[in-house]
Amino acid sequence: MSLLLNVHKNDQHNQYNRNPSESQAKTLNPIKLVDINNAIYYFYIMASLLGVSQKCQYALRALFELALRYPSQSVTTVSEIAQAQNIPLRFLEQILSKIKTGGYIESRRGKQGGYVMAVAPSSISVGEIIRLMEGPEEVIDCLKKPEDTHCKVTKTCVFRDLWQSARSAMADIFDTTTFQDLVEKHKKYENQIDYFI
Numbered sequence: 001m002s003l004l005l006n007v008h009k010n011d012q013h014n015q016y017n018r019n020p021s022e023s024q025a026k027t028l029n030p031i032k033l034v035d036i037n038n039a040i041y042y043f044y045i046m047a048s049l050l051g052v053s054q055k056c057q058y059a060l061r062a063l064f065e066l067a068l069r070y071p072s073q074s075v076t077t078v079s080e081i082a083q084a085q086n087i088p089l090r091f092l093e094q095i096l097s098k099i100k101t102g103g104y105i106e107s108r109r110g111k112q113g114g115y116v117m118a119v120a121p122s123s124i125s126v127g128e129i130i131r132l133m134e135g136p137e138e139v140i141d142c143l144k145k146p147e148d149t150h151c152k153v154t155k156t157c158v159f160r161d162l163w164q165s166a167r168s169a170m171a172d173i174f175d176t177t178t179f180q181d182l183v184e185k186h187k188k189y190e191n192q193i194d195y196f197i
Helices: 022-027 036-049 054-069 080-083 089-101 127-134 157-175 179-196
Strands: 002-006 030-037 105-108 114-117
Touching: 030 036, 054 089, 054 114, 054 127, 054 179, 080 089, 080 114, 089 105, 089 127, 127 157
Parallel strands: none
Antiparallel strands: 002 030, 105 114
16 A cells, blocks of 8 residues: 655656656646655654654554455454555564553454454544553643752743643644544545556
């Protein structure tokens, strides 16, 4: 699977037409396909900057993979999830077990056992899963400390308000984004890829 990224019109590596005619150049919308592993790598970096642990990132991607297959009741094996979302298999079973305790997925036993969604993706927010995996603990170090702490710049610090505003903005985005929203966005990306290929 690949994701679609725009690149400059003069990109010499354009794989669709390395020597377009002048008329083609005016209408050509050059694109570059980037392997999904690279996209996942950048997702991990950005999520880390937001205070989301790698374990939580794995959980989000695992649940997203199951959401993609909803409403099918066909089970998805742990290996299939791991391969599709580039998640180390040794961590995934524990992560899925944690998500299961939250009531979001169900397991099926047997030789071909695996997992299915227990509820609709539209009823699960990203914020719920982050709190399930990370707990309610504050992720921004400065905000973990009481406001009357012995920090030398507390009284004149402009950054504490900044961190609080950023935290509120992140929480709002996470809590208003459902896994169905992510599924729909994924479908949009796939349609763009199919169109340009």
